[in-house]
Amino acid sequence: MSHYLITFLSALTEASSLFVAAAGLTLVFGALRIINIAHGSFYAFGAFAATTLVGSAAGGWRFWLALLAVPLAVAVLGGVTEVSVLRRVYGKDHLAQLVATYALFLIFGDITLRLWGSAARSVAVPAVLAGSVTLDGGEFPVYDLFAIGVAACVGLALWALLQRTALGWRIRAAVEDRELLASAGTNVPLLFTTVFVIGTLLAALAGVLAAPLASVAPGLDASIIIAAFIVAVIGGLGSVTGAAIGALIIALFNTAGVLWAPAWEPAFIYLAMIAVLALRPWGLLGRAER
Amino acid sequence: MATFLAAVRGRRAPAAVVALIAALAVAPGALSQAALLNVQDAIGLALFACATNLLIGYGGLVSFGQGAFYGIGAYTVALAWMHLNTSFWVTLVAAPLLGAVAALVVGLLALRTRQLYFALLTLAVSQLLYVIVQQQESFTGGADGVFGPMLPSFLLSSGNAYWFTLAVAAGGLLLLWQIARSPFGMTLRAIRENRERAEALGVNVFGHQLLAFTFSGFFCALAGVLSVVWAQSANPNLFSWTESGYPIFMAVLGGQYTFLGPALGALIYEQARDVLLASFSDSQLVFGAVLLAIILAAPDGVAGLLGRGGRLLARRWPARTAGGQRAAAGTAAAAGAGAGDGVRRQDRQDRHDARTGGQQDRADGQEDRVARS
Numbered sequence: 001m002s003h004y005l006i007t008f009l010s011a012l013t014e015a016s017s018l019f020v021a022a023a024g025l026t027l028v029f030g031a032l033r034i035i036n037i038a039h040g041s042f043y044a045f046g047a048f049a050a051t052t053l054v055g056s057a058a059g060g061w062r063f064w065l066a067l068l069a070v071p072l073a074v075a076v077l078g079g080v081t082e083v084s085v086l087r088r089v090y091g092k093d094h095l096a097q098l099v100a101t102y103a104l105f106l107i108f109g110d111i112t113l114r115l116w117g118s119a120a121r122s123v124a125v126p127a128v129l130a131g132s133v134t135l136d137g138g139e140f141p142v143y144d145l146f147a148i149g150v151a152a153c154v155g156l157a158l159w160a161l162l163q164r165t166a167l168g169w170r171i172r173a174a175v176e177d178r179e180l181l182a183s184a185g186t187n188v189p190l191l192f193t194t195v196f197v198i199g200t201l202l203a204a205l206a207g208v209l210a211a212p213l214a215s216v217a218p219g220l221d222a223s224i225i226i227a228a229f230i231v232a233v234i235g236g237l238g239s240v241t242g243a244a245i246g247a248l249i250i251a252l253f254n255t256a257g258v259l260w261a262p263a264w265e266p267a268f269i270y271l272a273m274i275a276v277l278a279l280r281p282w283g284l285l286g287r288a289e290r
Numbered sequence: 291m292a293t294f295l296a297a298v299r300g301r302r303a304p305a306a307v308v309a310l311i312a313a314l315a316v317a318p319g320a321l322s323q324a325a326l327l328n329v330q331d332a333i334g335l336a337l338f339a340c341a342t343n344l345l346i347g348y349g350g351l352v353s354f355g356q357g358a359f360y361g362i363g364a365y366t367v368a369l370a371w372m373h374l375n376t377s378f379w380v381t382l383v384a385a386p387l388l389g390a391v392a393a394l395v396v397g398l399l400a401l402r403t404r405q406l407y408f409a410l411l412t413l414a415v416s417q418l419l420y421v422i423v424q425q426q427e428s429f430t431g432g433a434d435g436v437f438g439p440m441l442p443s444f445l446l447s448s449g450n451a452y453w454f455t456l457a458v459a460a461g462g463l464l465l466l467w468q469i470a471r472s473p474f475g476m477t478l479r480a481i482r483e484n485r486e487r488a489e490a491l492g493v494n495v496f497g498h499q500l501l502a503f504t505f506s507g508f509f510c511a512l513a514g515v516l517s518v519v520w521a522q523s524a525n526p527n528l529f530s531w532t533e534s535g536y537p538i539f540m541a542v543l544g545g546q547y548t549f550l551g552p553a554l555g556a557l558i559y560e561q562a563r564d565v566l567l568a569s570f571s572d573s574q575l576v577f578g579a580v581l582l583a584i585i586l587a588a589p590d591g592v593a594g595l596l597g598r599g600g601r602l603l604a605r606r607w608p609a610r611t612a613g614g615q616r617a618a619a620g621t622a623a624a625a626g627a628g629a630g631d632g633v634r635r636q637d638r639q640d641r642h643d644a645r646t647g648g649q650q651d652r653a654d655g656q657e658d659r660v661a662r663s
Contacts, residue, residue, distance in 0.1 A: 035406050088586050094405055095352050099542050100585045102535065106578030114572060226417065226531070233410050263425055270418035274399070277411050281403040 006138040007255060013144040015251035016151030017210035021224055022231035022243040023158060024202030030238030031174045031195045034086065035094075037101040040225025041108035042200045045074045046207025047216045048112060051121040054211075063126040063212075071204040078200025082193050090192075105221065113218055120217040147209050154202065158240050161198075171195055175238060230273045236286020245284055249276075310557075314456060318449055327520070330452045332560035334516035335540065337459040339552035340466055341509030342537035347546035348470055349502045350482030352405075355412030357534035358396070358419050359389040359507040361526070363514020365423070368436035368524035373429075378442050386512040393507020397500045413531050420529035435525035445519055455516050462512050467549055469505055478502050543584060545591030554593055 025039045053066040081104065089100045129143040162168040170191055173181045182188045206224075231250050235242025253272045257265035276284065317329055338360055345351040366385035370376035376384075400411045423430045430436070445451050469475055481488045481495050489495055518524055527533055536559070537552065544555025562580075566573040588595050 029406075035409075085582065085586075092585070092589065094409070095346060095538070095542070095546075096585050096589060098352065098409070099539065100582060103578040103581035103585065106574040106581070110572040110575035110578075222532075226413075229410055230414065233407060237406065264422075266421035266425060267418055270414045270421070273414045274411065274418065277403055277407060277414075278399055281407060283407070286407075 003138065005136050006140055007259070009135070009140055009144065009148070011251040011255040012148050012248075013213070014254060015247040016147045017206045017213070018227055018231055018250060019151050019244050019247035020154050020202050020206035020209060022228040022235070022247055023154065023240050024199035024206070025228050026232040026235065026238055026240060026243045027158070027171075027202070028196055028199035029232070031171050032086075032090070032192050034090070034097045034101065035229075035237075036086075036196075036199070037098065037225055038081070038104035038108060039101075039199065039203050039228060040221035040223075041105050041112070042074050042078060042203035043207040043210075043224045043228075044112055044221035045077070045108070046070050046204030047123075047211040047220060048116045048121070048207075049073070049204075050123050050208045050211040051116070051216050054123045060126050060128070063123070066123075067205075067208055070208050071201045074204035074207075075197045075201040078203075079193055079197045081200075082196040086196065087189065087192075105225070109218075109221055112221070118218050120215040122215055123211040125212045143212055147213065150205075150209055154205070155240070155244055162240065167191075167194065227269065230269055233283055233286075234273055234276045236283030238287070239283070239285040242283060242285035310554075311460075318452055323448055326448060326452055328560060328564065329557075330455045331520050332557045333455050333459045334513055334520055335536065335560065336553035336556035337462045337466075337516065338510055338513035339537040339540035339544070339556045340463055340549070341506050341513060343541045343546055343549075343552040344466060344470060344478075344502055344506045344509075346538065346541055347548075347552070348475060348478050348482065349499060351401075351499060351503070352409045352538070353400075353412040353503075353506075354409045354531055354534050354538070355396070355400075355414070355416035356506065356510045356537055357529050357531065358412075358416035359393055359510035360514040360517065360533065361416070361419060361423070361524075361529035362389050362392050362507075363511030364518045364524040364528050365430070365436070365514075366511070367515055367518045368440055369430065371438065371440035372431070372436055378440065378445070382515055385515045386508045389511020389514070390504050390508035393510075394500065394504045396507075397503035401496060401499050401503065413534065416529050416534050417531055420526060420531075423526040423529055430526070431524075433526060435523055435527075437523045441519065441522060451519055455519055458512065458516060462509050463550075463553065466505075466509055470549055474498065474501070539581060541591075542581070543591055545593030547590055548593040548597075551591050551593035555591065558592065 021039070021043055025036060028034065028036050028039070049070045050063075050066045053070065054062045085100065085104065089097050092100075125141075125143045129146050132139045132141045133145070134140075160168075162172060170181065170186055173186075174188065174191060174195075178188055181191075207220075227250065231246035232243055233246070234249055235244070235246030249272060250269050253268045254265065257268040261268075280286075314329070314333070318326060321329065338356070342353065342356045345353050345356075363385040366388050367378060367381040370381045370384070371378070396412070396415050400408055400415065403411050424433045426432075445454055477488070477493055478498055480491075481493065481498060485495060514528065517528065537556075540555035540559050541552040542555070543559055544553065545551030563573070563577075566576050570576050584591065590597075
């Protein structure tokens with residue numbers, strides 16, 4: 001029995017950073033109607049900046065500083081990107097938007113390579129979170145529990161933001177009808193920048209959160225953006241709850257794949273996505289595109 | 291070739307197209323072997339890009355998974371050789387058919403979704419094949435790909451390989467062009483412009499899109515065969531989503547609203563990539579910046595710029611108006627556009643509006659029509 005709990009918690013750990021990244025992606029899509037491929041770059045910036053700030057030697061407070069400061073710094077970059085580039089492609093078709101964010105992805109990719117090189121890097125877990133706890137006769141790392149907790153907090157915070165604040169109802173209104181919102185006196189361009197900054201913040205936070213769990217190396221941006229896309233699409237683009245469900249599904253599929261069919265494991269997430277879209281072309285909680 | 295030239299001339303395509311074909315025909319005599327190989331690669335990619343653009347530019351269907359059919363084409367040749375020792379000439383015919391069947395199956399599933407969901411579902415299909423090919427080493431050769439003497443000795447000489455690639459790609463492009471300018475192609479564009487209106491007119495939207503997807507799969511697989519002729523091997527990367535991205539960039543670069551725009555994009559991309567790799571250590575950064583500049587400043591690509599340049603010339607030198615207008619009209623007409631039924635006329639009008647939004651260009655568009663009627 002114990003194995004099942006440990007396995008489930010491992011899946012949940014994997015789901016946690018996936019959820020945080022996909023929530024940012026889906027939030028941006030919901031309000032701005034763009035698929036932001038550069039979201040993966042912001043995630044990678046978060047992870048790489050954490051390696052610089054924390055380093056591989058165990059350093060107590062530096063990790064907490066990274067967890068706070070890195071997402072904020074990357075969010076500023078996100079804001080600059082939105083104002084300088086993305087504002088110019090809102091009126092264009094989906095293809096132009098995809099190619100524009102892919103161009104940003106390429107540019108940021110080379111910048112990451114230039115700044116941090118091509119060697120794999122790592123982040124040390126702070127002393128408080130370094131050990132492991134005994135659960136049902138098995139060992140489970142404390143940091144993994146912490147990651148799950150952070151993801152849960154992010155989920156709750158997003159729910160509160162969207163449902164309980166004035167900014168939240170504006171974001172939801174922008175999803176429904178941005179023209180009406182603009183004519184009702186909301187500064188929609190500013191709102192879009194705000195949403196994009198929040199999305200970037202979440203991407204970088206997910207990057208910092210995932211950095212101690214695996215090695216940080218080039219290619220991180222490409223792998224996370226595919227995973228985040230799949231999670232967001234399975235859940236339904238625009239739905240934060242959907243992103244949570246999607247992250248859980250993907251993590252469970254991956255864990256099951258590793259356990260029962262290692263040779264086919266990489267194929268599982270794509271199969272999951274194809275299966276979900278075959279049954280529900282708009283994702284689990286998404287709504288039909290016009 | 292003669293019909294191709296006649297067709298091009300009949301549609302008043304710019305002299306640039308004829309010049310390009312002439313340049314490609316004399317290239318073996320003028321270029322070094324390495325440069326010729328590069329051009330050969332670009333010709334194969336031109337077919338890949340135009341086949342993809344049947345979906346993107348004509349159908350408004352952004353598929354991020356055409357690498358799947360490209361890879362199927364290449365691996366049909368490689369695996370049939372490896373396991374069955376099948377002759378290349380057999381797989382040359384079989385591969386596009388297999389690509390078409392695969393596209394039919396994928397299309398049945400993927401075309402139920404729309405827009406971004408469609409883009410991401412097609413991406414998932416190509417990624418699925420990518421990881422399967424990488425994992426099932428005993429059958430596919432795994433991450434290293436398939437190497438070996440899979441080509442007939444005729445194609446091992448660089449000159450023959452070049453002429454073969456040029457002939458197959460030109461034949462493929464000619465067929466694609468016939469499809470694009472047929473009533474079927476026109477209906478496809480009508481669906482792209484206004485799906486609801488087309489549906490209301492009684493058009494079977496799903497059927498048309500499925501057929502377009504199947505055609506595209508056919509020609510993408512044919513381009514995949516050409517990639518084997520070029521590389522003399524098959525690599526799993528052909529299936530990856532980054533490979534699927536190339537024809538999209540080529541279409542954007544060259545111009546997705548003209549038939550040969552993506553082919554132009556492929557030629558430019560292939561040449562520019564070498565220059566970029568040689569002169570910049572951060573070639574991706576420069577490529578990204580160029581892509582971004584095109585999206586922001588010239589959404590209809592290089593072909594669109596040429597078309598606008600042609601119209602500008604026509605205004606500047608009235609004495610040469612006829613020729614200038616013909617060139618300008620030809621760029622648009624290369625897409626098979628013509629003054630025809632209402633849907634088509636509306637389509638051109640919409641496109642002009644969407645692309646430029648300028649009154650001046652609208653007037654130019656009308657001039658084009660007058661010039662041709």
